[in-house]
Amino acid sequence: MSSIESKNFITDNFLLQSKEAEILYHDYAKSMPIIDYHNHLSAKEIAENKPxxxxxxxxxxxxxxxxxxxxxxxxxxxxxxxxxxxxxxxxxxxxxxxxxxxxxxxxxxxxxxxxxxxxxxxxxxxxxxxxxxxxxxxxxxxTPAQLLKDMNVEVVCTTDDPTDDLKYHKEIAKGNFFTKVYPTFRPDALFFIDEDNFQNYLEKLGTCVGFKIETYNDLLKAIDNRIDFFHENGCQLSDYGISGAFSFLEFTKEEVFVIFDQSLQGDTLSEMEVQKYRSSLLLYLGQKYHEKGWTQQYHLGVIRNNNSRLSDLVGTDAGCDSIADYPIIEGLSKFLNALDRTNQLAKTITYNLNPAQNETFATMMGNFNTNGIPGKMQWGTAWWFLDQKDGMEKQINVLSNMGLLSQFIGMLTDSRSFLSFPRHEYFRRILCNIIAEDVINGLLPRDLDFLGNMIKDICYNNAKKYFNFK
Incomplete structure (x- = not known):
């Protein structure tokens, strides 16, 4: 087998194609701490802190x-x-x-x-x-904690099921860790009312809260219980990552009560009944997030587990997911509007996986920037298949055209690995190179200090202010 030239091309000025880009990166972006506000790291591994x-x-x-x-x-x-x-x-x-x-x-x-x-x-x-x-x-x-510290990671937010006892987050909070580790409330399992294991999950949730979930009101009471618990343990974010179309239908409480009862009785639900239940749950959760002062995240536009043979062999997250072309934006509009109409719209971040919808997402989020909160509605960083050079450049350029890049809260890893944090460096180098190119082309003023401080905001300061972690 032939070999490739072994000299590494990762130089100090990797991706930086001008002196201006070098200044912006080395003097402003490079040393900023990392706030990784969405990932799938193991709190258990951090707490146990074994190599x-x-x-x-x-x-x-x-x-x-x-x-x-x-x-x-x-x-x-x-x-x-x-x-x-x-x-x-x-x-x-x-x-x-x-x-x-x-x-x-x-x-x-x-x-x-x-x-x-x-x-x-x-x-x-x-x-x-x-x-x-x-x-x-x-x-x-x-150790995991040392690997995080080595990369100057100030905050990580894990992704956690509502039934998690947050045992390891508690242990981390009591320890002398450089990196703060906070849970994220991810209630995806509550939405799968049409799946066989839904009742098993309700039993698990009921055990967690100490009472049986026999009605829809019981479910809401259980949700309140778990949100309070997560909040007490430092949670400031929620997440939603269900594949499929994003629908938001009109419903009545009476309809949802009946739908929930039918599900517990084992009846087969229609697609419309499933979507009405999900719409009710989306709205209730959104209202609770606003009440707690949380930020809500929505990861949209993926079609999962396409290769059933491989999924059966390996399990979920086998590496057979893809970009989807589901209808999303109309339902998202109705959902955000329903919360905004009653002044219950929390700070919100949306991430789209289909690059054909970049402008669609960017302009939709701009519709709901209200209440004097800078960058309240965030169209999030290039995600998953898109968090590469071309995808990041497109996301940055679209956000610049359709919104305010200066208010952007920047990069995250969405990773399960403690070795993935140089992706923040990758993003920062790309960002600095884009801004420098505009300076060279006469599209931005040659005020590198002003631009450098904006870059510092995007890399760290905006996220620090936005989330206001304790």
């Missing part, structure tokens, strides 16, 4: 981006999600890396190896063993 010890575990074990790349290169599944050894899996990833050219995986891989392990060579079969051993030696002495 992960192995780069395959830390880097590959749940990374469906890398899994997709390996499958595209023709790697057998046993080396991806199967029973191959950790070193064998790393070797197969090393075989794949040189062939990920122009995929963001190539940039991310080298950036992460450089920042965490001071690896200058491009990962490939001829150096895989050396890099594997070097990384593992370093990881023997690096």
């Amino acid at each position: 992960i010890n192995n780069i395959t575990k830390a880097w590959l074990s749940e990374d469906h981006y890398k899994w997709r790349g390996m499958r595209a290169y023709g790697i057998e599944e046993k080396y991806i999600s199967g029973n191959a050894t950790l070193e064998e899996k790393f070797q197969k990833w090393a075989e794949t890396v040189p062939h990920t050219l122009r995929n963001p995986l190539f940039h991310w891989t080298q950036l992460e190896l450089k920042r965490y392990f001071d690896v200058d060579d491009i990962l490939q079969p001829k150096n895989a063993s050396d890099i594997y051993n070097k990384a593992n030696i370093i990881l023997e002495h690096k």
